[in-house]
Every structure is written in structure tokens, then in C-alpha cells.
Amino acid sequence: MTGQLPIDPAAAASPPESPASGEPALVSVQGLVKYFPIMGGLLRRKVGDIKAVDGVSFDISKGEVFGLVGESGCGKTTLGRAVLYLQRPTAGEVFFDGQNLSTLKANKLRRMRSRMQLIFQDPYGSLNPRMPVSDIVGEGLLAQGMKSSTARERKVEQTMQAVGLRPEYCRRYPHEFSGGQRQRIGIARALALDPDFIVCDEAVSALDVSIQSQILNLMLDLRREFNLTYLFIAHNLSVIEYVSDRIGVMYLGKLVEVATAEQLFKGARHPYSVALLSATPDPDPRVRKKRLVLRGDVPSPANPPSGCRFHTRCWLRERLGNPEICSTVDPPLHDTGGGQMSACHFAEQVSVEAAEEAAATQSVIETAAGAT
């Protein structure tokens, strides 16, 4: 940060503040939209849009871990890429450390990349098989203008050490490492640039449990050591619960709930969050709970339901006698108390008891009903 006021009027227009601390947020996402065109017909003309992310706003303060959870196709990966401006959003703004990324020229954006990084899910596909580890980890340094190869080498060695890899192995190629070690290489690549902010896109999802816990420990250690801020994207609720300070739940391109980890796991305020929590299996065999099973599949993001996007599968709406407002009015994300945000018209009626009652009356076999 230069400390100067941003000259751009758009950037100056909305100085983002994090609601909790009052400090400026490190990352502020405002009304982010990302559509992908659907090409069709003989002339390959645009016939529609995949509404991957459809109006998402949230802030992440410095040093915070913001967890983003949702099922496949909910847009969480696209959101992660769009926040980093690796994919240009269709609409909306991302402020990073007070700067509006949409106003940055390509060259400045490239410089900015050293401060915001990405860790991938697939430890196999995310490393170029034809490059030695030293080049993979050091490439960003070169791109950011560190021309001296000895300086780069020193930094690569330091970084490898920090992620628990032997620096001696920097001349080896990715195929010689195990999945967990490859993931460490991916973390080292992100870390080498001394970033402030890292998007972890399902960074531990492809790993075995025993390796997953090693990598989670490493990521939280690095956070402490280097004062990192994470956007932690995952579909696994137990991982999200463990790492996150605050959690955003996504459904079909929208945030349906934003809450602290404790708020969400003690008393979720959106029917989808409740269903997600209920569907997650518990490793304790004594807790053979009656699950609340959602009907059908997630609707297509090309043609999301009207009103509340969850209303086609909502158990609460059914219990309330299918009120019309659910299918006509899109509920905004609003504070339900204590900073817990929910996008449900009937947020105050969402409770564990209601969910248990709903679960008790449902038929397991018919859960596919209503599927597309």
C-alpha cells in the first residue's frame, strides 16, 4: 500500500470496511457476478448464460480465514478465481487492500498477483510435469522481476523449507513426489511471493485423511507465521469448520448464509445450511441420526428457479405450507442477529428442532422426486 488515496473515482466511491473490527477489509467483494455464455445453434451464437456467480458480496479482514462451502456447481470455484481476477467478473467489484482491481491495468494487476495467490485442488494437474520443482516455485519470483538466479534460488530454498520439503530436492521433477508432497510444492509456489492473501480452492480435498491433516496443520501454521489471510473453499464441512473463522454458504451462485463458524454449526439460519449440516456423515457410530435428506438435484445454473433459488428443494417451505413469497421474491442476505446473515424469508423459523421434525416425516425412497 502506498498510503495514497486511490485516484480512481470508482475505487474512492466505496471504501470497504469490515463489519467486525471496523478496520478496512483486506478483501472486499461487492456484487460480484460471473456469467459464462452458452453458445448454441448453427451459428454458435449466444443462447444463454451459466450464472455461475450471481451477485455475491462479502469482506475478509486481515488475518481472517473465510470459509466458502457449497456443493459442486454452486459457483464457489468461479468465485475464487474471480476474486483474484484470474477470470474477469461480468459485473461487480473486488477491492484488494483498498484498490479496485477492475481499474488496474494489466501490468499493475500482474504486479498485484504477488500479493494474492491461489492453491489448487489437484496436486497432479497443477504442477507442470516438465519443470523441476525449483522452476515451479521460482517462476513467480522471476515473473515479478527477481532477475538474480542466486537470489531466486535462496528464496526457493527458504520456501521449500517452510512447507516441509527438503531444499536439496529442488532439482527433481513433480512425478517423483507423493500427492501430499506435491501439494506442499503447490503451497510453496504460492508462498514464494510473500502474499498477503491466498485462495485455497479445495486444497485438501484430493488428499487422504492422514495427509489432509498434515497439510491443514501446515496451512494454519503458515497463516500464523506469515500473517496470511485465506479464502478457504471446500465442500467438506468438517474441514471448513476446523479452519474457518467465518463461513459463507453458497447455493446456485449466491451466498445464502454468512456466519461465524460457531454460529453456523450451533444454529444455522438458512434451510440449505441446515440440510448441508444434516447430510454430512458423522464419524461417531453412536450418532446414527435421522438425516434430513434434500429432495432432487441442484437445478441448472443456466436457468435458476425464480424467487429464492432454494425453494424447489426447501424443506422449510414445505412445512410452512409453500408460501408464495419463496417462489416470487429473491430474499436478500440480511442480518438475523449477531452478524449472522441469512438469505431466507423465514430465517427466524429455521431451527434444529424444525429440521428434525421434517426429517422424521420424510420418506427416504422418494428423495429423488422433483429432480430435473
Added chain:
Amino acid sequence: MSTVIDLSHVAEAAPGRSIGQKPPDDVLLDVRGLKTYFHVLDGTVPAVDGVDFQIKRGETLGLVGESGCGKSVTSLTIMRLIDIPPGEIAAGEIWFDGVDILSLSPSEMRDIRGSEMSMIFQEPMTSLNPVFTVGYQIAEAVKAHRNVSKNSARDRAIEMLAAVGIPSPERRFKQYPHELSGGMRQRVMIAMALSCDPKLIIADEPTTALDVTIQAQILELMKSIQERTGTALLLITHDLAVVAETVERIAVMYAGRIVEAGTAEEVLLDPKHPYTQGLIASIPSTVPRGQRLNVIKGTVPNPFRMPTGCRFEPRCPHAFGPCKDFDPPLRLTGPNRESACWLQYPPGELPVKETDAPPATPVPVERVGH
């Protein structure tokens, strides 16, 4: 963890299961000393290296382990779906419904596969043929094993689609796999697996490719079908939470071996083997936020250079005297409760390395029937 070995609850050894001897009638599947090796350019990979377990009729067993532990190879060997070569079933017996299926001819095995025992795979898209309708594929499976007319095969297929909760099954019958969602396709796979009333269903990571809410649908469906039909289920997964909710008994695999077996409650609440303990402790939800996760050090052994002693010894926090040099066999520690760890042996039975002392390798305790 206590290292004191309490043997008071060890059950008396029941009539054993010697090699070549037919298991009792209530045992549906009895896998004994199974070894499946793969001969590749660099040598031999002992993917499954001495696996023993039983499934009684109507019982559900979860086979749990991390990638590369041999759980999928075990299931493919039971289905006799291993390519030979490079694979080789090097040793062991697989008794299914009173027959050692390793002695059957390929055509006899084909009669059993898909009818007496059927399999559900992880990725339903690749296990369904994209050029045929799903209904046709189920009907074909029925016709392959039952001497029925085209029409009754069709009726059976529609009946099965309805049984797995697929709405308007007549319409779905005519759809192609790509027209269905992942959860629907997995339902179709289950319908196909069930279509011939199998005695055993092997489900290999059936929900791993699915979202958590769809996983809940499929698990609930499998449970309820299992309860209704009394089919035995072998559920193979890496996810301890999935087995915790689904099966009665659990067998944990590590590096080609079963290291621990018992009921779901016993294994998950009172794990005896350090690997199982580490695995359970690695689950993030078992640890309060902010506290470091427990980890198992290191990685699984290189299959070309398996440790000579216990295969978990290089990663084991409790390794002691005999672990480095002697491979612990499965030992009965309770009724239907087994563990392959020297900690479970009384000090007198531990092998000693001294060359002058006579080797005291204990004879593997024979397993009890259920």
C-alpha cells in the same frame, strides 16, 4: 493409549477355518489369505497381501483405507475382474455361498457376477454405456442372468427404477445416461445391481463422486434397500464417517493388509491399532478449532520396498521391540474383534530377534465364526 494388554475378554477359539474347508452356511463370503500381485516393469506390487475377512448373510461390512491400500483391488479380485496379466491372484481362497470362486471357470464366474454378487462403482458415468438407454441396460442385465422374455425384463427394469426412488420410471427407462444427474445415475447403477436379487453387493466408493446432499440420499437409499432385501453389503470407502453411519462391521486396511476389524462401534470408538487411531484422530471434526490436528507421520510405504516387519512401523508412534523385524498377524482380541499389532500380544508371545534364542513367532490365532 494403554499398552497393557487385557486378554480377559478374548473369546474361545471356535472351530477354525483351515484352507480348503468350506465355511459354515451362515457365512456368505469368506476371504482367506488373499494375495493379489501386479507384475509391472519395475517389479511386483503386492497390492493385496494376505487379506482375511468374512461377511455373513445379510451383513454389512465396511472396508476402509486410504488410496493405494488395496481395498479396491480386493473388491475387484472378489468379482474376478483383475486383468491377468499384469495381475496375479498369488494365493488365497474366496468362498462365496459355499463355493471357492477362484476355482470356477470364467463362464461359471460370469453367471455369478452381476447376478449372485453385483458391484456399484464410484463413477456411474463411466460404468454406464452412453449409447444405450438406462432401461435397456438394466433389462439386458436381467436377461443375461434370468431366462425371461423381453417384456418381463423390461417390467423388471421399470420396477427396479421405481424401487430406487426414480420418479416416473417409465419415462426414465427411455433416457440415456448423459440425460441424468450424477445422483440419478448412481440410483440407476444401484437398480442394475439389485435387478437380479444378488446375495452380495459390493459398493466401491459409491458416493465419493457425489455431493454431500446427494450422498445422503444414496446412503439412506442403500441402507433402506439393504434392510428390506437382506442383501449383504461390502462397502469400500476411504471415508470413516460414511462407514460409521452405514455398516455394522468395519475392517481397516493398510498397505495390502487388514490391520483391524470389529463392529463399527468397537473400531471407531475403541481403536486398537495405532493406524486406526491415527486415522480417526486425523478427522478435523474430532479436534476443537484452533488446536492442531493429530497426524500420522510420513506416507504409505513404497510397494516395491515394503518394511520387513510391521508395515506401519515406520510411521507408528508406539513402535517397540519386535515391530521392526516381525510382521504381526491378525490377533483375536474379542468376539469378532481383531487387530494386527504386537501391542495386542502378551509379552510372553512376542517374538525375539536374538539369533541364539529359538524364534517364538506366534501362530496366527484362528478366527471364530460369527
Added chain:
Amino acid sequence: MFKPESADSLPIPASAATPSLIDGPELPVDVEVALESLNQWQLAVKRFMRHRMALIGLAMFCFIVLVAIIGPIVAPYNPIDIPGAIHQGGDGPSFTHPMGTDDAGRDVYTMVVNGAHISLAVGFFATVIAGIIGIIVGSISGAAGGVVDNLLMRLVDVTFAVPLLFLILVAAVFFGQGSMVALILIFGILQWGLIARLVRAQFLSLREADFVEAARAVGVGTMRITFRHILPNALGPVIVVMTLLMASNIVLEAFVSFLNFGIAATEPTWGNALSNAQNAMGDGNWWWAFFPGMAIALTVISINFVGDGLHDALDPRARL
């Protein structure tokens, strides 16, 4: 399926672990393993060397190349000498003529040996030209996208639409009838589109690869991404296809020469030898067509074996 992990398994004792950050010293510790490992190309060579059929193919091909180079020097006769045959329609194989002679008494063995370098040269250089143009155009097309991509791909469509024989007739006007250079250029011009399409397809899929996105995420520029990340990974399949293309060009050369559209009939090529032998088969003079035909077949088979081996060796998913 079971996937053997790399040689990095046995964990070292905790004392050897470096910083305090690491709890699972998940370090590669096999002391026998060298610090520098083989890169993907070296690995491909190693995999290729284990492919028995590929090695047989390579040995055969090397032998054919050797014959093509030194054959004309050691061949017993001059290919354009017309000494006249003893029997009408050519002499059968004998000690003086191991592959017999044609009706003019020319030694078939000498023709086969002298034809080798022309057939191989046409096959090789035509493929190289197609490869160079194809890789450049395909890379530009795949990297640029949009209008440029569209224009270049339509150009490719045009090259596929041009009839081969027409182009050969046109070339005869400029280069003279039966020029080898003309044939090479024509093959190259007609075939680069094949390579370009393949390279473009590779680019399009690799552009979406995680490691390319990772490079963009650390700020790597377009040029470096193209040349360091995409191109090296795109080349494997291209090399395989070029090998097979070379084999098909050798057959194609023989084919057009057989039709008398190719290399001048006075030159000793395999195609010309076959062309001359057209009527001989009916007379039972099998050797005249048989040996040139076998030469073509063995060359193509050997190259295809090599291609097959390369396909397996260059597959990035393959392990040792």
C-alpha cells in the same frame, strides 16, 4: 486402480526434520535416489527403451536409413544402366541378381537400394515441413484465439480441400515434371493443416490446465506460458502423429509415382519400380514388384512400431 507411489516413502526419524513447522516429516529420504531426477524427456527415452516392438522398429528403421545412405555406394550395379535381360520380362533371383532384374535387365536390388533414399527423403522432409508450419500455425491459432484462430483454421480447411493430383500438375509447370523438391513441398503444404489442428487442440486443452492457471496466478506473461508451459506439453502427441505421417508419406510417394505423377520415371524410386512392374505380375515375374513392395511395407511397419513406442513413452500419465 493401484498406482505405485514414487520412491519417496520411508519417513526419516524426527531428529532429521528441519523446521519446527513440520509435524509429519514427509520428506523423500531414499538415500539411493539421486538429488537430480530425470525430466520427462529423459523418462520418455527410458520408457521407450523398454518397449520391445519399438526397439525392433527402430533397429529396422536404422538399418533402412543406413541402406539409404551407403547403399548406393556399395550397390553392385548402376541403377540407370540398361544391360538387357536374358529372359524376356526380366530374370529371376540369382547369385548375380539376388532380387532378379526387370525386363531391361536392371538389377532390382540396385533399384530398391537406390530408391530407399528418395522414399525416405520425401517422407522425412515433407513431414518436417508439415510439422514446422503446423506447429507454428497451430500455436498461434491456439494461443491467440478469436479472429486470428478463425482465419487460420479456415486456411487449414482450404488446404484440405485442394486435390493432390491437381497441385502436382500445377507444380510440374513451375518445377518441371517429376521434381522431388516439388513433391516434398506439395506433401508438406497439403498436410500441415493436420498438425496445426492437433497443436491447436492441445493448446486449447492445456490453456485450461491447472498448472497454466497457476503460472498466470503468479504473474507469468503470455510468451513464457506459451513456450515454457504449453508447447513442451503439447509436443508429445504431435511427435507421434508426425511419425505416422512420415510413414504415410512414404506410401503416398509410392502411390503418386505409381500413377506416374510423382518423381520422374527414370529415377529409381520404390513407386517407379512398382509402376514399371505393373505388367510383370501377370507374367509370373513376381520379384520385380515383390521386393520394392516389401521395402515399402517394412519401412512403414518399422516407422509405425516406433510411433507406437513413442505414443506410450510420451504419455504424460505413464509411469516407469
